[in-house]
Amino acid sequence: MTTLSGKTALVTGSTSGIGLGIAVSLAKAGANVVLNGFGDASKVIADVQQFGTRVGHHPADVSDPLQIAEMIAYAEREFGGVDILVNNAGIQHVAAVEDFPVERWDSIIAINLSSVFHSTRLCLPRMRAENWGRIINIASVHGQVGSVGKAAYVAAKHGVIGLTKVVGLETATTQVTCNAICPGWVLTPLVQKQIDDRAATGIDPQQAQHDLLAEKQPSLAFVTPPQLGELVLFLCSEAGSQVRGAAWNIDGGWLAQ
Ligand code: NAD
Numbered sequence: 198m199t200t201l202s203g204k205t206a207l208v209t210g211s212t213s214g215i216g217l218g219i220a221v222s223l224a225k226a227g228a229n230v231v232l233n234g235f236g237d238a239s240k241v242i243a244d245v246q247q248f249g250t251r252v253g254h255h256p257a258d259v260s261d262p263l264q265i266a267e268m269i270a271y272a273e274r275e276f277g278g279v280d281i282l283v284n285n286a287g288i289q290h291v292a293a294v295e296d297f298p299v300e301r302w303d304s305i306i307a308i309n310l311s312s313v314f315h316s317t318r319l320c321l322p323r324m325r326a327e328n329w330g331r332i333i334n335i336a337s338v339h340g341q342v343g344s345v346g347k348a349a350y351v352a353a354k355h356g357v358i359g360l361t362k363v364v365g366l367e368t369a370t371t372q373v374t375c376n377a378i379c380p381g382w383v384l385t386p387l388v389q390k391q392i393d394d395r396a397a398t399g400i401d402p403q404q405a406q407h408d409l410l411a412e413k414q415p416s417l418a419f420v421t422p423p424q425l426g427e428l429v430l431f432l433c434s435e436a437g438s439q440v441r442g443a444a445w446n447i448d449g450g451w452l453a454q
Contacts, residue, residue, distance in 0.1 A: 201433060202227035205276040207268070209233045209259050209316065210286025212241050214385030215335060218422020219283055219429050224248040226430050228281060231272045233257055251276065259286045259312035260304060269319045278323045281433055284313040284357075285335040289387055291346040291394070302349045309353035310360075317364055321373070330373035331433050334361050335425075338381050338451045340444060344413075358444045365442025374441050376432055381448030382410060384419040416449030 206223040210216040212234030220230050221244065229251040232241060238254040246252045255271045257264035272279050287309045290301040313334055324330025339347060340354035357377060364375035382388055388409075395405035410417050428447055431437045446452050 200227050201281070201430075204280040204433075205229045205231065205272060205278065206281035206283060207231040207233065207272050207279045207316075207320070208283040208285055209312065211283075212236045212238055212254075214387060215380065215383055215422050215425055216283070216285040217241060217244070219285065219335075219426045220245050221248075222423065222426025222430055223281065223283075223433075224250050224252065226433075229276055231255060231268075231276060231279070233259070233268060234286065259316070260307035262311075262315045265312060265315045266319060269316065273323070278327075279320045280324070280327070280329065281331045281333070282316055282320045283333045283335065283429060284316055286312060287335065287337075287350075287353075287387070289347070289350050289391070291391065293346060294348045297348055305349035305353055306356075309350065310356040313357055313360055317360070317375070321364075321368075324373045325368075325371060328372045330368075332361075332364060332373070332375040333429055333432055334358075334375070334377040336361070336377040336379050336444060338379050338413075338446065338448050340377065340379055341446075341452055361444065362442040369441055372438070374432070374438060376440055376442065377444045378425060378428055378432075379444050379446045379448060379452070380420050380425060381414045381446075381451040382419050383422065383425070385422070388419075410449075414449040414451050415454065418449055420447055420449060 206228045208216050208220045211220040211232045224245045232254040255268040257268035336357040337354045339351045340358040343351045361377040392405050396402040
C-alpha cells in the first residue's frame, strides 16, 4: 500500500460521494485529510478519522475564490500545507441550451471549473517549494465527450482537462504532477437525482437505473468511490510520478465506443 504518512491531502466536495471515498482511501494510506463540502461534517469526519490520521473540515463554498483562499490558509495553519490537492467538488444541472438557467451556468462554471484554477494557483507555490505535490482533478467522461442537456457541465469538464494539461506541462520538470480522472457513472447523490428524474416520468426505479447505464456504460455496472480512491493513490505513488497532464478514464468502457 502507498504510504502517504506525513502528507496532507485537501479534497474539495468530500462530505459526500466520490470525494468522501477518495478521502477515506487517502486516510487509509496514512495521509492527514482536510475535508470540504456542505452538510453536517461530524459523521464524515468520524468516518475518515477511523484510520488514525489527522482530519479537519473547512466549509468553504468553492464558488467563491476568497473562501477557497481561506480554506487553503486553514490547511497551512493547521496542517502545515497541502501536499495532495484533489479538486472534486462539482454540481450538475440538466436542461437544453436554450432553456439553461443563466445562474446555473454561472454556478457550474464557478464550482466545476474556476475553483480548480483558484485552488491550484494557491497550492502550487508550496508544492514547488517542497518539490513534491500531486494535483488530481476529478473531471468526467464529459470532459472528453458531450451528452445532451449538459452544456455547462460538459463545457466545465472539458475546461478542467485543458487546465490539467497546462499545469502538467508547467510542472513537468518538478516532482509535482497534475492529472485528471474521468469517471463514468458512479452511483452518488449527483447521479441518483438523474435516476429519480427518470423514475418521476413513471418508469420503475430499477429500470430507470438500468436504462441510465445501458445508454452509455457498456459494463452495465457503476464505477465505485473506492475504485476511484485507489486510482488517486496510484497517482500519488512513485509508480505514478511520470503520469503528467493525463485524462485517465475509469468508465466501464464508456469512452471506448
Ligand atoms: P455528490 O453530489 O455526491 O458530492 C458533491 C460534493 O461537493 C458534496 O460534498 C457537496 O457538499 C460538495 N459541493 C457542492 N457544491 C459545493 C461548493 N460550492 N463548495 C464546496 N463543496 C461543494 O457528487 P459526486 O457524484 O460525488 O461528484 C463529485 C465529483 O465527481 C464532481 O466533480 C462530479 O462532476 C464528478 N463526477 C461524478 C460522476 C458520477 O457519476 N457521480 C461521474 C463523473 C464525474
